Amino acid sequence: MTDHPGWNPPVLRTYRDGVGLSRDKLAEVMRNLDPGRLGCLPPLASAEMIRRHERGSAYPGPDYQAAYGYVFGVTPVELGFRSELPFDRRRNADAGSAGGAPVSVLPAPGAGVAWEQQSTGGAPSGHGEAATNRRDVLELLAATVGVTLAGLPVLSPAQRLLALESTASGDTAISLGEAQLSDIVARYPTTSPQELLANVVALQRFTDGVGQLSLRPAESARLWRLATLCAGLRGWLHNNAGETYAARVSLSESYRRGELLEDDQLIAWTRYMQSVVEDYAGNTNAAEKYALDGLRHAPSGPQRALILVEQIAAVHATRGDLSGVDRATNEAMEIASALPADQQKPLGNTTIMDDLRSYSAVHCATYSGTAYSRLGRPDRFSRITADAQEAAERKASHTRSYLRLDEALAIARSKDSDPEQVASLATQGVDLASDFQSAHVGTRLDSIVQATAPSGRHPAIRDLNERARTWMSERLPRTVV
Numbered sequence: 169m170t171d172h173p174g175w176n177p178p179v180l181r182t183y184r185d186g187v188g189l190s191r192d193k194l195a196e197v198m199r200n201l202d203p204g205r206l207g208c209l210p211p212l213a214s215a216e217m218i219r220r221h222e223r224g225s226a227y228p229g230p231d232y233q234a235a236y237g238y239v240f241g242v243t244p245v246e247l248g249f250r251s252e253l254p255f256d257r258r259r260n261a262d263a264g265s266a267g268g269a270p271v272s273v274l275p276a277p278g279a280g281v282a283w284e285q286q287s288t289g290g291a292p293s294g295h296g297e298a299a300t301n302r303r304d305v306l307e308l309l310a311a312t313v314g315v316t317l318a319g320l321p322v323l324s325p326a327q328r329l330l331a332l333e334s335t336a337s338g339d340t341a342i343s344l345g346e347a348q349l350s351d352i353v354a355r356y357p358t359t360s361p362q363e364l365l366a367n368v369v370a371l372q373r374f375t376d377g378v379g380q381l382s383l384r385p386a387e388s389a390r391l392w393r394l395a396t397l398c399a400g401l402r403g404w405l406h407n408n409a410g411e412t413y414a415a416r417v418s419l420s421e422s423y424r425r426g427e428l429l430e431d432d433q434l435i436a437w438t439r440y441m442q443s444v445v446e447d448y449a450g451n452t453n454a455a456e457k458y459a460l461d462g463l464r465h466a467p468s469g470p471q472r473a474l475i476l477v478e479q480i481a482a483v484h485a486t487r488g489d490l491s492g493v494d495r496a497t498n499e500a501m502e503i504a505s506a507l508p509a510d511q512q513k514p515l516g517n518t519t520i521m522d523d524l525r526s527y528s529a530v531h532c533a534t535y536s537g538t539a540y541s542r543l544g545r546p547d548r549f550s551r552i553t554a555d556a557q558e559a560a561e562r563k564a565s566h567t568r569s570y571l572r573l574d575e576a577l578a579i580a581r582s583k584d585s586d587p588e589q590v591a592s593l594a595t596q597g598v599d600l601a602s603d604f605q606s607a608h609v610g611t612r613l614d615s616i617v618q619a620t621a622p623s624g625r626h627p628a629i630r631d632l633n634e635r636a637r638t639w640m641s642e643r644l645p646r647t648v649v
Contacts, residue, residue, distance in 0.1 A: 174251025177224035183240045183247065184222070191215035198235040207379050208234050208395075209421045230372040231421075341378045342390050345371060349397060357566065360603040361409040368402045389429065396425035396434050400441060407445050408607045415445045433525075436466035436475065443479040447486075448611045456483045468503065470511050470527035476500035478535045485542035493543065497536040497552075504532040514563075530556050534567050541574040542615075544581030549574065569605060572597035573612040580619035590620060591628035598639055606643040613640065 184194055198213035211231040220226035228236065233244055244250055352367050375395045383391060403418030419442045426434035439462030446454035459479035466472040477500035484492030504527050513526035537553035553571060560568045576593035579585055594616050601609045613636045620629045 172227050172250060175227065176248035177222055179248030180236065181222040191218045194218055197239060201235055201238060206234055206238050208376060209424060211235055212417060229369060230376050234376055339387055342387060342394060345374055345378065345394050349394060357602055357604055361405040365402065365405050368398055368405060372398050392425060392429050396422050396429065399425060400438050404441055408604055410607060412445060412449050419445065432465040433471065436462045436471045440475050440479060447479065447482055448607060452483055452486050455479060459483065470507060470525060473500040473503040473527045473532060477532050481536065481539035485539040490543055493539045497539060501529060501532045504529045530559050534571060537571065538574050541578035544578060546578040546582050549578040566602055566605060569597045569600040569609060573609065577612060577616050577619060580616055587620065587623045587626040588628045591632040594632055595635060598635065610640050
């Protein structure tokens with residue numbers, strides 16, 4: 169409960185009992201809500217999840233909260249999901265005087281925010297700033313975006329005053345959300361998926377609140393893009409945490425939002441991630457379907473190279489199709505080599521989350537090696553990744569882990585497998601892995617363990633198997649979020 173101040177689970181059952189709905193019936197109602205009226209995609213609700221919400225064993229995510237609020241016609245505070253915030257007090261007072269129901273955690277655009285003062289002699293708006301106001305705006309951000317006060321950006325007095333006076337503006341609120349997303353992305357390579365998931369879920373709650381405002385068309389487009397990126401990042405983090413079903417749900421939401429925006433870049437990005445999830449789950453046909461649809465939305469440029477070399481080539485490799493791998497990697501390499509300088513992604517520690525507009529020949533070579541490793545071709549792997557391996561060592565890139573694991577798999581699946589070399593390379597790959605690489609490393613380890621099964625009695629392979637079991641139990645806990 170400490171992670172969700174004010175959460176009072178039994179309140180939810182009180183509302184459900186009050187309208188005479190069983191959990192099964194409530195789940196059916198929620199699944200069939202109109203996305204346009206709800207303001208987001210209806211959750212894939214189940215009676216079991218509703219039971220968990222009512223008993224306090226699982227905290228409702230933003231889609232569930234929106235659906236509960238819509239069905240019962242009350243606010244998250246009234247449903248017992250969180251504590252009251254200053255904005256709630258203002259909105260409740262306004263709704264009471266107008267005879268309407270409170271429906272938003274944020275004030276309407278242009279409305280003045282009546283911040284409570286320690287005394288009646290507070291400075292007029294625009295002429296000063298009370299300590300209470302500074303504290304309130306920081307506490308509001310901490311509560312809605314899910315970060316500690318110490319983790320928030322340092323604001324000048326003028327910036328804080330502007331935030332206080334303009335919080336009702338969609339532009340200001342969306343800018344705050346975009347800044348928080350940038351912070352999450354920056355921490356992605358160094359923070360565990362579980363920790364970042366909490367931040368992303370909180371940011372989605374914030375965007376849901378902003379969506380209650382009357383936004384200008386340009387602001388609506390920015391908000392939808394932010395919400396699409398949040399859903400995509402949430403799905404990617406679920407996959408990194410080993411939560412395949414949750415990843416599918418979040419990525420489906422990201423895809424539908426991208427479609428509503430008619431943004432080919434976002435659609436291709438999401439299709440790439442959906443293909444990765446299915447590839448890791450062993451669903452080759454589904455992985456191919458998503459990748460091919462991604463190519464349809466990326467006829468050229470960095471994203472086409474990304475999908476070709478990382479997913480289309482992977483599908484062909486899984487099926488043992490060497491010529492298919494050659495075609496996909498050659499086309500990707502041609503695209504990447506011809507990209508202008510501003511679309512050349514530096515090797516370093518950049519990831520798919522950093523931006524959607526760049527790729528490079530070095531990345532192409534790295535993931536071409538992944539495809540050839542699945543085919544058990546260490547000769548092709550070494551030849552195509554030689555420059556990439558040198559660059560990865562020089563830059564201390566996270567791809568060092570992938571390169572070692574892929575080389576280990578290539579050798580393990582080859583005709584001249586060397587158990588000690590395989591174990592050494594795989595162990596190095598595990599040692600170099602960061603938290604955000606967990607799903608990717610886990611999948612590679614699974615493949616290596618399967619490929620070395622005939623040598624299972626070899627001491628080096630026995631040690632590797634034990635290391636793999638320990639690592640995956642620590643890094644890939646199957647938890648419900």
